[in-house]
Amino acid sequence: xxxxxxxxxxxxxxxxxxxxxxxxxxxxxxxxxxxxxxxxxxxxxxxxxxxxxxxxxxxxxxxxxxxxxxxxxxxxxxxxxxxxxxxxxxxxxxxxxxxxxxxxxxxxxxxxx
Amino acid sequence: xxxxxxxxxxxxxxxxxxxxxxxxxxxxxxxxxxxxxxxxxxxxxxxxxxxxxxxxxxxxxxxxxxxxxxxxxxxxxxxxxxxxxxxxxxxxxxxxxxxxxxxxxxxxxxxx
Numbered sequence: 001x002x003x004x005x006x007x008x009x010x011x012x013x014x015x016x017x018x019x020x021x022x023x024x025x026x027x028x029x030x031x032x033x034x035x036x037x038x039x040x041x042x043x044x045x046x047x048x049x050x051x052x053x054x055x056x057x058x059x060x061x062x063x064x065x066x067x068x069x070x071x072x073x074x075x076x077x078x079x080x081x082x083x084x085x086x087x088x089x090x091x092x093x094x095x096x097x098x099x100x101x102x103x104x105x106x107x108x109x110x111x112x113x
Numbered sequence: 114x115x116x117x118x119x120x121x122x123x124x125x126x127x128x129x130x131x132x133x134x135x136x137x138x139x140x141x142x143x144x145x146x147x148x149x150x151x152x153x154x155x156x157x158x159x160x161x162x163x164x165x166x167x168x169x170x171x172x173x174x175x176x177x178x179x180x181x182x183x184x185x186x187x188x189x190x191x192x193x194x195x196x197x198x199x200x201x202x203x204x205x206x207x208x209x210x211x212x213x214x215x216x217x218x219x220x221x222x223x224x225x
Contacts, residue, residue, distance in 0.1 A: 032211045043119075043203055043216035044157075051211065090157065094211050100172075101147075101207075101214050105156035 002027040002093040004074075006104035014112045019063075019078040021107045023091030026072065032094040033074045034101070035065055039087045047089075050074060061085070086111045115140035119204045119217030126224055132177075132191040134220050136204030139185065144206040146187040147214060148179055151201040163187060199224045 007022040025031050032051050036044040048059025055067040061084075065076045076089060091104040119136045126132060138144050148160040159172045161179035169179050176195060180188045187204060201221050205214040 034213050036216075041201075041219070041221065043218045044205075044214075046213050046215070049213050100159060100162060102159075103157040 001102070002031050003102055004033070004091045004093045004104040006089075006091050006107050008107055009105065010108050010110065012110040012112055013081045015083055016080050019076070019081045019085065019109065021076040021089050021091075021109065023065075023074045023076065023104060024072050025074060025091075025093050027093065030069070033065075033067065034092040034094075035059065035063070035074075035076050036090045036092060036103075037061075037087045038090065038106075044090060047076070081111050083111050083113065085109060115206075115215065117204060117206055117215060117217040119220060121220060122218065123221045124223070126194050126222065128196055128224055129193045132189070132194050132198070132222070134189040134202055134204075134222075136187045136189075136217055137185055138187075138206045141185070141206070141208060143184060144208055146181060146185075147205040147207070148187065148189050149203045149205065151203060151219075152199075157203070161189070194224045196224050198222065 003026045005024045030052050034049045035047040037047050038044045047063050048057045050057050050067045058064045063078045065074050067074050088106045088108045090106045092101050116139045145164050147162045149157045151157050163169050163181045177191050201219050203219045204217040207214045
């Protein structure tokens with residue numbers, strides 16, 4: 001079954017600095033991958049998705065992610081962090097044929113003023 | 114546009130009491146429906162999913178159950194809550210294969 005691993009349960013960056021949140025996938029076939037964001041006491045909001053089209057995917061709020069098959073990675077980036085980006089971020093992979101989404105354990109992003 | 118409603122937002126229940134959490138989706142037909150639980154520091158755990166009325170797949174054996182009495186209604190239940198049932202419960206919907214899920218705002222359940 002497909003799975004994802006998020007490296008770093010907590011990441012802190014200064015306001016205006018680059019945001020890099022890491023996600024590696026495990027799949028025997030090209031996967032469909034997603035990034036979600038969760039603000040405190042709220043549900044998850046889809047940031048972006050990779051569905052085997054362009055390898056560089058642009059999402060909402062200035063985030064983007066690049067699918068790298070050679071590295072089995074799908075890292076999330078944003079050039080300049082804003083205070084409003086403070087949240088928890090989840091990488092997820094779809095399991096083909098059974099409509100189930102498997103999530104990583106999440107990365108909590110803190111923005112330092 | 115599609116919307117998902119989940120209630121209540123917060124709930125405090127004693128051990129041994131019953132539970133009923135409800136989720137409804139508007140603006141789409143025959144969605145796939147999901148219940149996830151999020152415990153502190155443990156990510157999201159898929160509890161149940163449903164691809165149609167009366168069709169429930171259980172991912173984790175436990176004292177919870179789910180039902181789908183109508184196309185766009187998904188209910189999470191328990192006859193007797195345990196302390197370990199505390200957590201943040203999220204309902205989600207999706208359409209078709211390989212599509213992203215859309216989440217409700219969640220229910221914070223505290224079992225005391």
